[in-house]
Amino acid sequence: MSSLLNLLASADARQMLWLTAQVAFASTLLHGVFGLAIGYALSRPGWRGRAALDIAVTLPLVFPPMATGFLLLMIFGRRGPLGEPLRDTFGIELVFSFSGLVFAAFIAGLPLVVKPVQSAFENMPKILAEAARALGKTELQIFWHILLPNIRNALIGGLVLALGRSLGEVGITLMLGGNIEGRTVTASLDIYNAVITGDFERAAAVSILLGLITTGLFVLLRRQARAPLGW
Amino acid sequence: MTHRKPEATTAPLFSFSLRKPLAFAAGESLLDIRLSLTSGQWLALQGSSGAGKTTLLRLLAGLDSPSVGHIRFGDEVWLNTETSQQVPTCQRQIGLVFQEHALFPHMNARRQIDFARRPDQPAPPTDELLALVGLEQLADRYPSELSGGQKQRLALARTLASSPRVLLLDEPLSALDPELRRAMQALLQRIREAGLVDCAILVTHDLAEAHQLADRIVRIQHGRIHADRPAGASFLRLPLPLTKEPSCHSSAACF
Numbered sequence: 001m002s003s004l005l006n007l008l009a010s011a012d013a014r015q016m017l018w019l020t021a022q023v024a025f026a027s028t029l030l031h032g033v034f035g036l037a038i039g040y041a042l043s044r045p046g047w048r049g050r051a052a053l054d055i056a057v058t059l060p061l062v063f064p065p066m067a068t069g070f071l072l073l074m075i076f077g078r079r080g081p082l083g084e085p086l087r088d089t090f091g092i093e094l095v096f097s098f099s100g101l102v103f104a105a106f107i108a109g110l111p112l113v114v115k116p117v118q119s120a121f122e123n124m125p126k127i128l129a130e131a132a133r134a135l136g137k138t139e140l141q142i143f144w145h146i147l148l149p150n151i152r153n154a155l156i157g158g159l160v161l162a163l164g165r166s167l168g169e170v171g172i173t174l175m176l177g178g179n180i181e182g183r184t185v186t187a188s189l190d191i192y193n194a195v196i197t198g199d200f201e202r203a204a205a206v207s208i209l210l211g212l213i214t215t216g217l218f219v220l221l222r223r224q225a226r227a228p229l230g231w
Numbered sequence: 232m233t234h235r236k237p238e239a240t241t242a243p244l245f246s247f248s249l250r251k252p253l254a255f256a257a258g259e260s261l262l263d264i265r266l267s268l269t270s271g272q273w274l275a276l277q278g279s280s281g282a283g284k285t286t287l288l289r290l291l292a293g294l295d296s297p298s299v300g301h302i303r304f305g306d307e308v309w310l311n312t313e314t315s316q317q318v319p320t321c322q323r324q325i326g327l328v329f330q331e332h333a334l335f336p337h338m339n340a341r342r343q344i345d346f347a348r349r350p351d352q353p354a355p356p357t358d359e360l361l362a363l364v365g366l367e368q369l370a371d372r373y374p375s376e377l378s379g380g381q382k383q384r385l386a387l388a389r390t391l392a393s394s395p396r397v398l399l400l401d402e403p404l405s406a407l408d409p410e411l412r413r414a415m416q417a418l419l420q421r422i423r424e425a426g427l428v429d430c431a432i433l434v435t436h437d438l439a440e441a442h443q444l445a446d447r448i449v450r451i452q453h454g455r456i457h458a459d460r461p462a463g464a465s466f467l468r469l470p471l472p473l474t475k476e477p478s479c480h481s482s483a484a485c486f
Contacts, residue, residue: 137321
């Protein structure tokens with residue numbers, strides 16, 4: 001407990017925790033928007049590029065995180081085929097920056113949102129959308145009022161899992177973020193750095209803090225699953 | 232209760248001619264149906280499983296597309312495959328009560344009815360519709376908390392809330408016990424007498440029910456009209472006003 005209080009008293013630890021919270025918030029927002037859109041798109045059969053998108057989204061689940069991070073570094077690095085035009089045209093640098101941390105968290109957690117959302121859309125009885133259509137509702141109204149409330153649990157569950165994965169992400173973050181102290185060190189990297197330098201007390205304190213947060217998220221997820229459907 | 236009483240006229244109000252291949256386990260056949268309904272007319276559709284009844288209702292509602300055909304309601308053309316004209320389901324003012332209820336699991340009874348309303352169309356107030364189907368005490372219940380009969384009544388009330396001009400009922404009473412079935416038959420009769428819809432097509436396997444609720448009974452077989460005659464007249468009386476399939480010599484055989 002005292003090591004936890006010591007951790008919270010230190011300015012650099014608070015800065016690291018604040019950075020971790022910002023990354024978690026930004027990646028959760030992106031997961032919500034893209035997880036829903038990609039999950040919905042993948043649940044619709046018969047369009048070109050579906051299989052390629054499915055593979056691309058699922059890859060971080062099966063590919064070693066370090067290898068994924070290295071691949072992304074090669075693609076989005078300053079001289080990479082996508083990194084260079086992104087920097088020259090839009091001024092966006094994904095490597096060794098806050099954007100890189102968010103991108104790493106986003107890539108790591110995305111399949112954990114997309115897969116349950118896709119499955120929920122696929123398993124929803126088609127007749128619900130048809131009934132709403134027959135009641136005179138537009139496709140947008142059907143998506144918002146019928147489809148979305150009925151996949152709510154899958155979406156929230158996926159978001160919580162992705163958040164937990166993002167908080168614990170090291171491999172991709174290390175490659176894209178660079179582990180620069182004071183700039184790109186998130187909680188998980190801080191544990192890694194503390195262990196490397198022999199500061200086990202700090203590693204334990206950050207681990208306990210992350211453990212408490214993820215346990216809290218798990219409890220929230222269980223409660224959410226028991227709540228009635230809808231928003 | 233606010234309603235529009237259909238004018239009694241013999242001019243067709245709702246007419247359609249639809250063709251679509253039907254796939255069965257035993258093979259293929261072609262749905263080929265041409266019918267017209269006058270204002271206020273309720274038509275009972277009969278036929279064995281796989282005859283094309285549900286397919287026909289889905290085509291009329293715009294949930295499926297025919298290979299060839301047209302649908303007209305009054306002066307409006309809802310579908311014309313020759314001109315590639317197709318009014319989407321949401322603009323057809325058609326109400327379809329599904330055999331499986333198709334209630335939204337995340338909405339309580341009141342919310343189902345409120346959601347079904349069309350902003351530009353008048354419909355009876357929610358409380359009035361709930362009272363009409365005898366669910367005023369269960370307005371806050373979710374579908375999972377309702378019995379089969381209550382679900383079916385709610386599905387009917389929800390459809391009426393969308394102010395349909397044409398009501399399509401796909402075996403709405405098939406899963407009900409005899410007592411509930413009688414209550415629902417009485418309810419449908421009240422809806423018909425109140426003129427809440429301009430015309431209706433009711434799929435039912437029960438001949439007595441068809442006679443009780445409809446003005447006209449059409450039997451389809453393998454996707455085609457096998458018999459078409461007014462309801463009410465004794466079905467044992469001969470000759471029958473058959474429109475198709477002259478081999479059908481008695482109503483008992485036809486129905």
